[in-house]
Amino acid sequence: MKHILKAVTVAASLAILATPALSATRLKFAHPAPDTDLSHKMALQFAEQVKTGTNGSVVVDVFPNGQLGTDEQMIDGVRSGIISFTLVGLNNFSGMLPASGSFSLPFMFPDRATAYKVLDGAPGQSVAADMEEFGMKSMGFPDNGYRNITNNRGPIRVPADLSxxxxxxxxxxxxxxxxQALDANPQQIPVAELYTALETGVVxxxxHPIWVVEAFKFFEVQKYLxxxxxxxxxxALVMNLESFESLTADEKTVLVQAAADAVAFQREGNEAAEEKQIEFLISEGMExxxxxDxxxxxxxxxxVWDKFIEDxxxxMIDAIQEASK
Structure with missing residues (x-):
């Protein structure tokens, strides 16, 4: 009988070790992209890898489509801890981190490979370190792509076409x-409101990068690309710093690796999909x-560069250019 009880006790102990924690840490991951987009697939992959890697002790719930607010609101949510993660454009951090605006300067990067090298290198990690002063942990810099111009007037070939x-x-x-330098009339509008603004002629x-034109269906209200x-x-994929620090060492390791894998997955997929996305936009009637030029x-x-350097x-520009070599 003692042997039987001992066997039962050991089996029960093993079952407890193999069972996910009953009181899992639940983390909210909010982003603005539609649930059909690669960025959402990236978020889901990240969530699944975290859950598996921590044996269920950390669970990430994903909220796409800007459900939890605008880009700025989601960043504020991460800083306050209401939201655990967000994935938004790096440009949204330039108000609190002016040097990060260097990455968005016109014609800064000749190709994606150079951009990745710089973002993963010293310049990007410098921005990542500065984010911690604002209560955020940088988890990597996925690809948003190159910005291109759409409009309803005609093809843009030379600067004068924007006048x-x-x-x-x-x-x-x-x-x-x-x-402004190109004699256009720039107006700031949240991306969630942009479709209606284009449809009604407000702008x-x-x-935007190609994927945004497809994902947000701007091809329905824009003729020329x-x-x-x-x-x-x-x-920028960022996490609330206090939430990160509250995790165990093993959980932190899982999250960091899951984020690195998710960024690599998203970068590769985003770049590979671009030509097919252009073909789709053409099939939908875009020219x-x-x-x-x-x-x-x-x-x-x-x-624009001169004014940025003056301000x-x-x-950071020098660091980016050195790291680009």
């Missing part, structure tokens, strides 16, 4: 300054032109 366009812009000062044009690639746009646009953007100094 007079009512242009929706994000909160990047560098991009606001760029479109004539906007600039010009592949200007005037600025690289990174995403796409690639014959953009990049040299003319780069020349027109020089005052913020050149330290």
């Amino acid at each position: 007079g366009l009512r242009m929706r812009v994000n909160n990047s000062k560098a991009l606001n300054d760029l479109f 004539d044009a906007q600039d 010009s592949l200007s690639q005037h600025a690289y746009s990174a995403l 796409v032109n690639r014959d953009v 990049s040299a003319a646009f780069q020349e027109a953007s020089k005052p 913020n100094g050149s330290d």
Whole structure:
């Protein structure tokens, strides 16, 4: 009988060890992308890897489609701890971290490989370290792609083609300054409100990476897509710092690895999908032109760089350019 009781006790102990924690730590992951988009798939992969890797002691609940607010509201939510994670454009952090605006300067990166090298290197990690002063833990910089221009007036081939366009812009000062320099009329509108603004003619044009044009269905209210690639746009995956620090060492290790894997997955998928997305937009009736005079646009953007350096100094720009070599 004693042997039987001992066997039962051992079996019960093993069962407890193999069973996910009953009081799991639940973390909210909010982002603005539709649930059909690769960024949402990335979030789901991250959540699944965290759950599996921690044996259920940490569970991540994902909220897509801007359910928990605008980009700015989600960042505030992470800082306060109401939200655990968010995935938004790096440009949204330039108000609190002005140097991070360097990454969004026009024509900063010649290709994605260079952008990844810089973001994963010293310049990106410097921004990541600065985020901790604002209660956030950087978990990586996924790919948002190059920004391109859509509008309803005609193809954009030279800077003069933007003259007079009512242009929706994000909160990047560098991009606001760029479109002002190009004689457009920039207006800041949250992406969640942009479809209606384009549909009703509040603005004539906007600039976003290709995936956004498809995911947010801007092709339904925009006729022309010009592949200007005037600025690289990174995403930032951030976590509430206090929530991260409250985890066990093993749980932290799982989260960091899951984030790295999710970023790699998203970058590879986003880049690979771009040409198919362009083909889809053409099939939906958009007219796409690639014959953009990049040299003319780069020349027109020089005052934007000068103004940025005047306001913020050149330290981060110099670091980016050194890391790009």
